[in-house]
Amino acid sequence: MTLPRRVVLGLPVLFFPAACKSPPRCASCGMVVDPTSRWFAEIEVQGKIQGFDTPKCALRYRLSKAPQGQVWVRSYYKQQRVPATAVLFLTGSDVLGPMGADLVPVEPELEPKFRTEHRAQQAYPLDKLTLPLVESI
Numbered sequence: 001m002t003l004p005r006r007v008v009l010g011l012p013v014l015f016f017p018a019a020c021k022s023p024p025r026c027a028s029c030g031m032v033v034d035p036t037s038r039w040f041a042e043i044e045v046q047g048k049i050q051g052f053d054t055p056k057c058a059l060r061y062r063l064s065k066a067p068q069g070q071v072w073v074r075s076y077y078k079q080q081r082v083p084a085t086a087v088l089f090l091t092g093s094d095v096l097g098p099m100g101a102d103l104v105p106v107e108p109e110l111e112p113k114f115r116t117e118h119r120a121q122q123a124y125p126l127d128k129l130t131l132p133l134v135e136s137i
């Protein structure tokens, strides 16, 4: 038995959307974004939230394309979703993100612990970060 020509031609159309659904990608570097990653970061602009694979990518995007955007990160120790204004970004440590060196969002009260454990060199609040600084990390 053969299927009618119309049915056979219709099958690929039914499966096409599922096969082509791709995971969200970082608007900064193009990597696949994993919302369960401890490095996951987000920017909220006018109620719309965009995901990024790392804090560095989110900060780069904000500083270059979305200066009014609210950045959200996962805090290093407690792994809580917090506004970027609630953490310090530590650099020069031995903690590497999925793309290498990154700005590690650390709870301010735990900055000394992080510096000791991971030999971080600098700590920056959000408002002290500039695009050249973020790009140099």
Ligand SMILES: [Zn+2]
Pocket: 026, 027, 028, 029, 030, 031, 052, 053, 054, 057
């Ligand atoms: Zn990225």
